[in-house]
Amino acid sequence: MEGEFTVKLARSGRLLPVGREESVLDVLRDAGVDVASSCGQGVCGTCVTRVLQGEPEHWDTYLTPDEHAANDRFCPCISRSRSAVLVLDL
Numbered sequence: 001m002e003g004e005f006t007v008k009l010a011r012s013g014r015l016l017p018v019g020r021e022e023s024v025l026d027v028l029r030d031a032g033v034d035v036a037s038s039c040g041q042g043v044c045g046t047c048v049t050r051v052l053q054g055e056p057e058h059w060d061t062y063l064t065p066d067e068h069a070a071n072d073r074f075c076p077c078i079s080r081s082r083s084a085v086l087v088l089d090l
């Protein structure tokens with residue numbers, strides 16, 4: 001469904017659906033995965049997480065345009081996914 005995607009945790013293989021109204025960070029926390037965060041608005045970079053597969057939809061203002069284009073990191077507090085599955089180094 002539009003706006004929804006799945007996050008896959010590379011280390012455990014867990015699949016976590018992300019609904020339209022929730023952030024990746026919220027979904028990770030609800031699943032007991034602790035990712036440090038601060039601003040929650042894509043500004044500070046505290047939550048930056050490595051992306052192993054998939055294409056993030058970047059909404060943060062912390063990473064540079066080149067870093068966005070590399071698609072190997074993203075800010076789960078605000079950014080989403082263009083691909084159906086986003087595999088994270090978690």
Ligand code: FES
Nearest residue numbers: 038040042045077
């Ligand atoms: S918590 Fe600040 S960029 Fe995500």
